Amino acid sequence: MRFTLLIAGTLLPACFALSGCFNDEAISAENRDTSEKVVASDTQLTPWTAPELPSDLNSWVLLPAGNNVPADRVAVGTSGLWLLDATGNPITEPYSGRFSALDTRPLGSTLLSATLDEERDQTLLLGWNVEQQVFSAPSWLPATDYPVESLCFYQDPNDYLYLFLIGEEGSGQQWLVAEQQQLLTKPQLMRDLHLPVGAQYCAVNDQLHTLFINEEDVGIWAYPANPETNGERQIVDLVAPYGLLQDSAQGLAASSDGVLALNGNASLHRYHIEAEGWQAGAPLALPPLRDAERVFSRQSSASTEVLLADAADQQLYQAKVPQAALPVAAPPIVEIPAQAQTDSVPHGGDAADDPAIWVNPSDASQSRILGTDKRGGLGVYDLQGKQLQYLPVGRINNVDLRSGFTLGEQQIDLAVASNRDSNSLELFAIDPQTSKVSSLGRIPLPLSDIYGLCMAKGPQGDIYAIANDKSGRFLQYRLQAENGEVTGALVREFSTQTQPEGCVADDARQRLFIGEEGVAVWTLGTDPNQPGELSEVIRAEGPLHADVEGMAIYQAEKPYLVISSQGNDSYLVLDAEPPYQLRGVFRVGINTAAGIDGVSETDGLEVSSANFGSVFPRGMLVVQDGRKRMPQGNQNFKLVSWEQIAKALNLP
Structure with missing residues (x-):
């Protein structure tokens, strides 16, 4: 199934106020009806259990393969930050604290995590030294004057590591936190972001240099992740009747060729970019999930592995999602300071x-x-x-x-x-x-x-x-x-x-x-x-x-x-x-x-x-x-x- 959504983001508030900007030219009724009645073959889900883990864990990161890190995944919750192997066994004692939202990236000999410290109401940057197998001294970004809902790392082609902070009140920030695989002693605020008021989740596709944001009751937006861009956004998909989403996305995750969105009771929407704009593949059904609420991912050469949380049975499930071939990326242009x-x-x-x-x-x-x-x-x-x-x-x-x-x-x-x-x-x-x-x-x-x-x-x-x-x-x-x-x-x-x-x-x-x-x-x-x-x-x-x-x-x-x-x-x-x-x-x-x-x-x-x-x-x-x-x-x-x-x- 294919359709194109490429509408100037600045038109959206006026369009919803007028209830008339998005019509059959945006997404045809035929495509919309088809998406609601027919889905692709069911995705094969495998329950993932770790009986020794606490039940409070709310955010997960699946670490990329081949990074010389003994951990396979990272999780946070009110019991702390946990480094786990593929079976869910901790590889070290958890870092204590009350945390929500999470992203993690390998950084040289360190595994760097960013998470929201609920006790301090600040973003925590915490490294785990792979060689010494100890946590480094924590550091915090300055407190924002708005609540932060989500955060995402972005690694650019020149080995700069950025962190996006997404606030629920239409505000956000982009920070430079590392360069050349070294954490900065003092992170640098690159820019303030003007985002949708109902922003909830974010995901970043490094290969596409794109930040994805979910706007509650509206849809999914794509923004350039490079801080030197003008921030013009593209529509990825909209909530019905203007798009193919049944309701607000319950989560976003990067795929190898675009982005995944969790929607409805249990369906996974897939999107990839082409010359005409963002294209949607047929949604994937996710039996036996009944109330899927979050999705997390990691990429491999042939597929995207996802981890899904189901609120109905408090269970985690794993699956592999096929992907389209990515175009060969042009070599990066040399940068001179x-x-x-x-x-x-x-x-x-x-x-x-x-x-x-x-x-x-x-x-x-x-x-x-x-x-x-x-x-x-x-x-x-x-x-x-x-x-x-x-x-x-x-x-x-x-x-x-x-x-x-x-x-x-x-x-x-x-x-x-x-x-x-x-x-x-x-x-x-x-x-x-x-x-x-x-x-x-x-x-x-x-x-x-x-x-x-x-x-x-x-x-x-x-x-x-x-x-x-x-x-x-x-x-x-x-x-x-x-x-x-x-x-x-x-x-x-x-x-x-x-x-x-x-x-x-x-x-x-x-x-x-x-x-x-x-x-x-x-x-x-x-x-x-x-x-x-x-x-x-x-x-x-x-x-x-x-x-x-x-x-x-x-x-x-x-x-x-x-x-x-x-x-x-x-x-x-x-x-x-x-x-x-x-x-x-x-x-x-x-x-x-x-x-x-x-x-x-x-x-x-x-x-x-x-x-x-x-x-x-x-x-x-x-x-x-x-x-x-x-x-x-x-x-x-x-x-x-x-x-x-x-x-x-x-x-x-």
């Missing part, structure tokens, strides 16, 4: 956008990072990320700069930004002696909605500003000084067919690269006397995921073009010369020691090959971070060592 980050921009929401790097000619350690706040102005930061200035000039989007502009009798470095309030070029002077940035006014442009911008410098020293609007129209201006002011003369116009975003000029080779957001990266000559004919560099497909956003040139003996692949939160490094060979792809990940989160949804970026000192000896890449985590806050910019990028991608 940022070495520093700037202060957050003063405005919330989607505010930070584009950086520029000004290199101090006499002392590179006194260089500056300029960063646009498209809700208010321009920030100026030192190389440690501290904000030194903020110029509230309006909604500026992109910024770029060039050195050696003569203004009267003064030599300045000139920065230009696209100002969306005034559809103009916003001008700034950078004093090479003091590193101070000051406003120089603006040049109005005949654009209906100015958007992106970059600068270029010709072989004779002419400085250009190239601006675009959302229609795809590009205007190239020669900037010059007249009567103590900066003016612009239009010298060329060209266009893309759809909305562009960033652009960057390679002054050394007199090439201009422009990004057409959903299409490709193009190139043409910088010389305004050349025609505006575009040549393709790379399409927005394969490794480059739309939107195509910021771009920058790393100037060295071997020049590189760096592109923000916003659609999958990564960055591409290409040769900046034909045939523009792709050299590698990377992401900016977590720097736990420095307390710096990873980067996602990057708009603008800039790179420099200057030696900025011991941290950035071969230069730096500065990227806008669209989601500030660890902790949450307004957007900012991250600073990444080019030396680490070159090492990770084997660049010469």
Whole structure:
């Protein structure tokens, strides 16, 4: 049985209030009737008994095979936390306490459990040393101001271990608790979660990087588990009449290819993901269960083993559930941590956008990072990320700069930004002696909605500003000084067919690269006397995921073009010369020691090959971070060592 459920989660409250959003287009009546009348062949259940165990145990974890841990399963209840073999015999004395909810993962030579300590009303992290066979010193996460109903671990492809806390009042948290198989001395709060008010249970599928949550009387939701995602949810299934669930799910458990949901008196629903969305297999009957209330699982290569609790006879049952084949997972993209980050921009929401790097000619350690706040102005930061200035000039989007502009009798470095309030070029002077940035006014442009911008410098020293609007129209201006002011003369116009975003000029080779957001990266000559004919560099497909956003040139003996692949939160490094060979792809990940989160949804970026000192000896890449985590806050910019990028991608 197949059906697709892929409806924006934000519509659900209004849909239930209006009682009319979910109709036959969501799940056909034929599928709904069939699911209620016909189920697959009965699942073979085997009673699992452990007479010596107390009857208060409420949550179980089946440990994966082959983990060098003598325990086969873990359980908690009011009598403590128990480590058990496959027959239910304790392998050690229980850890005393009153606990509910549980998840457990092998972590190096430790078995790490997370459970709710009902005596302290906090989440307990407790390790059991496999070699010494003793419990480690306990630690607790900070208390929440809401009751926690469920918790789940998530292990990502880069060996970071996270813990989700699910609250019944629509609140939740995601914590980073371990990295590289080592428990953190101080867990880091990654983000707060906004969840359904009736959330009861959670389950995580590591292979699919997905968090599943049951919402009472509504259905089952799927959320991205990666903390750097936007948290958009998908419907897995809904309670009838909108979906195939007879009533609220009594439990969730990960399967090898998706998720399992316990529903009705005794049926197990199976779901897996396909290109069209979440698909349901025929529910499995669970005789002799009469009042199944919880389900727990572990995966093997051929099936998912489940443990079910039946409230009717207070008995546990085991079964094996067949699974569909999982698609071959793509190899993980290498992650490189940022070495520093700037202060957050003063405005919330989607505010930070584009950086520029000004290199101090006499002392590179006194260089500056300029960063646009498209809700208010321009920030100026030192190389440690501290904000030194903020110029509230309006909604500026992109910024770029060039050195050696003569203004009267003064030599300045000139920065230009696209100002969306005034559809103009916003001008700034950078004093090479003091590193101070000051406003120089603006040049109005005949654009209906100015958007992106970059600068270029010709072989004779002419400085250009190239601006675009959302229609795809590009205007190239020669900037010059007249009567103590900066003016612009239009010298060329060209266009893309759809909305562009960033652009960057390679002054050394007199090439201009422009990004057409959903299409490709193009190139043409910088010389305004050349025609505006575009040549393709790379399409927005394969490794480059739309939107195509910021771009920058790393100037060295071997020049590189760096592109923000916003659609999958990564960055591409290409040769900046034909045939523009792709050299590698990377992401900016977590720097736990420095307390710096990873980067996602990057708009603008800039790179420099200057030696900025011991941290950035071969230069730096500065990227806008669209989601500030660890902790949450307004957007900012991250600073990444080019030396680490070159090492990770084997660049010469």
